[in-house]
Amino acid sequence: MKPYLLFLLTILSAITQSLGQTTPKSSELKEQWDWKQDQKGSQRIWQEQEDLAFHSLKKWQTNAVLIIKNDEIVYEKYANDFTQTRPHRLWSISKSFSSALIGKRLSEKQWPIHKLASDIMEELNQPIKRDITFRDLLQMSSGLAWNEFYEANPFSSHVVDMLYIENFKDMGLFTAKRKSRARPGNIFNYSSGETNLLMRLLKLTFEGQELYDDYPWNTLFDPIGITSATWEQDQSGSFVGSSYLFMTARDLARFGRLYLLQGKWQDGIEIIPKDFVMDSLKIAPAVCQTLKKKSRGTLTYGHHWWLNKKCPNDLENYIPGVDEDLFMALGHHGQILAVFPKQNAIAVRFGADKLEKFDRNTWIQLVYKALGE
Amino acid sequence: MKKGILFLILLFTSSCQRPFLKVVSSSFAKEFCSCHFVVGQSKDYCEKYAKQIIPVSKYQIDGEKKVITANGLGHSTSVLYRNTRLGCRIVND
Numbered sequence: 403m404k405p406y407l408l409f410l411l412t413i414l415s416a417i418t419q420s421l422g423q424t425t426p427k428s429s430e431l432k433e434q435w436d437w438k439q440d441q442k443g444s445q446r447i448w449q450e451q452e453d454l455a456f457h458s459l460k461k462w463q464t465n466a467v468l469i470i471k472n473d474e475i476v477y478e479k480y481a482n483d484f485t486q487t488r489p490h491r492l493w494s495i496s497k498s499f500s501s502a503l504i505g506k507r508l509s510e511k512q513w514p515i516h517k518l519a520s521d522i523m524e525e526l527n528q529p530i531k532r533d534i535t536f537r538d539l540l541q542m543s544s545g546l547a548w549n550e551f552y553e554a555n556p557f558s559s560h561v562v563d564m565l566y567i568e569n570f571k572d573m574g575l576f577t578a579k580r581k582s583r584a585r586p587g588n589i590f591n592y593s594s595g596e597t598n599l600l601m602r603l604l605k606l607t608f609e610g611q612e613l614y615d616d617y618p619w620n621t622l623f624d625p626i627g628i629t630s631a632t633w634e635q636d637q638s639g640s641f642v643g644s645s646y647l648f649m650t651a652r653d654l655a656r657f658g659r660l661y662l663l664q665g666k667w668q669d670g671i672e673i674i675p676k677d678f679v680m681d682s683l684k685i686a687p688a689v690c691q692t693l694k695k696k697s698r699g700t701l702t703y704g705h706h707w708w709l710n711k712k713c714p715n716d717l718e719n720y721i722p723g724v725d726e727d728l729f730m731a732l733g734h735h736g737q738i739l740a741v742f743p744k745q746n747a748i749a750v751r752f753g754a755d756k757l758e759k760f761d762r763n764t765w766i767q768l769v770y771k772a773l774g775e
Numbered sequence: 776m777k778k779g780i781l782f783l784i785l786l787f788t789s790s791c792q793r794p795f796l797k798v799v800s801s802s803f804a805k806e807f808c809s810c811h812f813v814v815g816q817s818k819d820y821c822e823k824y825a826k827q828i829i830p831v832s833k834y835q836i837d838g839e840k841k842v843i844t845a846n847g848l849g850h851s852t853s854v855l856y857r858n859t860r861l862g863c864r865i866v867n868d
Contacts, residue, residue, distance in 0.1 A: 482820070483816060483817070483820065488814060488815060488816075489813065489814055489815075490814065491809060491813075491814065562798060562802075565802075565805070566797065566798050566801040566802045566805065566865075567794055567795060567797050567798055567801065568794050568797075570801075570864075570865050615860070615861070619860070631860070632813045632859060632860060632861070632862040633860065633861065633862070634809065634813075634861060634862040634863055634864060635861055635864060636864070637864065637865065637866075646809070646862065648809070648813050648814065648862065754824060
């Protein structure tokens, strides 16, 4: 071949290749970072929490425990055919992921957290309901009537109706149709419906189902290296943000790490806005005034996260002896994601406790004690 | 057994019970599908996991179409495994 032709072909080839390089797909940007493995750590210090979780004769079933300190796996154990690669259902831990997506989307749209939900969803444009904000929903304080009972009392349960009976067609819409029993922002009432309403609202901010379907992966899972996620939807195509996310323990711990790092990941890249993360871990205003009227016996609540912070009249934190800055995502049947900021530690527990009897507080205290050793 | 009988009595004396009867087939089929196709647990494990106070009268697994169909208390529910990302979803009323 004549030299000038060869030169021309080389140039053309280079141009073609560079034109073919469009923006890398999210799969190509997937986070390569991984947990360190502690090869030398003593397992003796973890024995007490292991005995409680796995060897107790009580009626609970632990499928996995994973404990991480300073980005190192210091304890990991699986049972009942669960392994480090088998995903587990998260149940209501899913809510904390839903919250993260809402925080990100509000930031992208440059909407304040007090944006009215009725601006986006016409069905909420009714007296009282039209004043419900994204913040109210994140704080489970919309005032919409809701009974969050489970198998023990399914007859009057809105969550059982929503998931299994009539309203899996459109869970967010079902929630929006509940009566208002209080003005928004005044009463804290834990509700899976509010999360699913948020996920419906999120869907309405996209032009097209595909963009919405990809959003959790593009925004959150891929950038922090979660590869095992499955997130189920209702019949209308909204993610069941209250309950139906699945992933491995190691992947779930990554989400805990993201919040430990105040929304940032490697190289300081912001995944979820820091302000949103920090606000998520403050007690929602309606929580303490609602709990004052009931017997105290629960953690406090932020934006879809459970907190060990005290209400003003409490004598001690709900889990005594453990730092106040502990925050958790919790799920049905004993799912736990616990983040201990001062210890730079994360603990995950997966279970199948149909009787909901797992002694979570003692387990957290034992983990906390071992973290200090 | 006693719990099951009590459940049935409450079920049939409660108002609006017809739609509620779907809970048996729906909850079983949905939880079995996710357990088996998403989590990858065995059929035996998933049958125990998905079982409620009132058991289903029968269920079928269509491995090729990845559909679980369960029958209970006069209702039938089918749940489809869609794909790795989106998992399972109830496909009929």
